Amino acid sequence: MIPHYVDIPGFEIVVIGGGGDLATRKILPALFAHHVSGHLSAGARVIAVSRRAIADPDPEHMWRQISPYVRHSDAADQFASFFERISFVQADATTADGSKRIVAALDPSEQVRRVFYLATAPAIFGPVCAALSGAGGVHANAAVVLEKPLGHDLESSRAINDAVGEVFAEEQIFRIDHYLGKETVQNLMVLRFANAIFERIWRADDIDHVQITAAETIGVGTRGQYYDHAGALRDMVQNHLLQLLCLVAMEPPSSLEPDAVRDEKLKVLRSLRPITGGDVDSHTVRGRYEQGAVQGEVVPGYHEEAGVDPARDTETFVSIRAHVDNWRWSGVPFFLRTGKRLWERRTEIVIQFKRVPHNLFRDGAGPQVGNRLVIRVQPDEGIELHMLTKIPGPGGMKHRRAPLNLSFASTFGEDLPDAYERLLMDLVRGKSTLFMRRDEVEAAWSWCEPISQRWAQTGQPAKSYVAGTSGPVASADLVNEVGRVWNEDDE
């Protein structure tokens, strides 16, 4: 259950970038969901900051902008009262003048929790923090939220962390990776550490390999310019995919306290076998989509998308064969894969268990495969355990694979909260377990950097794939050449 903040008498969320894409699609809809659910106390306020004047700050106009993204689309009548919680400030948050205007709009009392949500490009995180501090806006009860990706490599990430660290103590800094707020991702901990049947077999003795896939059907939308300078490795692997890998691979933490969990995740990141030099060529695949059809709709190639520079060789797809070099995971491949304009929207973790040591059934009785646990992160969140089961009837011992299916929607009701709803709650309360610590972010960059450097050095162009497929052929090879197949090829 999502905790309420009604017991927190007053708090202010200052969204620097309050008119931007993230604010419109995620932050404001999540806050509105809490408003509709009655979770917000009377003193909860939102301050939306942007450089441009918000064109038409009236509730009808704003509702039209955010309503496609809200969970309670039938709650239009409650938007006017939510709108009353919002103040709009036109200011450049990197300047002394602008920051003074922002701070002047805030409650001066330190009793009121103050959260600065930096929904802007990471390049200005440092200057914004310095300016807010200079304007007297940062007190002991203030926090700052940094969006991902934090920088574009290890050096820039360190520079941002240093600059923000000049103003805020580490426990006041919340580095967000919204995957950690997803219900199924949090459930991974419960699945592993509250169910004895899994934890005992959660190791190399019983697990053959792990697959983590984040497949999107969408292209770059209106974010072509941003994406073209990021690419799939920085946009998805460095943060979301490695965070999922950490939760799958980590040792049981001593508690759910932030540092206990984050210490264990950090150990996983530090145990990832570095992929460097020629190993990058054999252990990674980078791809880029060409024109094709995604679920029946013809879509352009990446180079035809708005905001994209065809001279840049940005990847929209990555797959990686990784290893976690520790006792638990010795010899178990972890296959990571993410891409845009793929065959379907699917984020999942597949735990492929080993086969039984001896096959009692004659050839042809059924597939000789191990059990498979599929954790569906999105859409249709849930867990499937694929078992071999006898086909009823007089066919001898003929059997096939069939899933035990725990769908969250049918078990707990349709209306699962969005990840941002959970994370906004936690940061108002100062709970940082589901946020990334500085050393985690930097360890993830350290692992990714030799990969991007090798790609840049060799100048090998990204492999093309037709939009609507499962990526370049080489991605299937990456898995097939070590005797495995991607989940969808095996269904």
Ligand SMILES: NC(=O)c1ccc[n+]([C@@H]2O[C@H](COP(=O)([O-])OP(=O)(O)OC[C@H]3O[C@@H](n4cnc5c(N)ncnc54)[C@H](OP(=O)(O)O)[C@@H]3O)[C@@H](O)[C@H]2O)c1
């Ligand atoms: N959009 C997503 O789905 C998404 C997902 C994950 C992470 N993120 C991260 O979230 C951040 C924001 O992304 P976005 O897509 O929302 O970007 P965006 O649409 O370009 O919005 C950026 C916002 O920041 C404001 N801004 C820029 N400089 C400012 C300054 N000096 N002072 C005050 N306001 C300033 C802009 O206002 P003006 O236009 O008036 O300058 C605009 O409202 C980025 O770090 C991105 O990587 C975005």
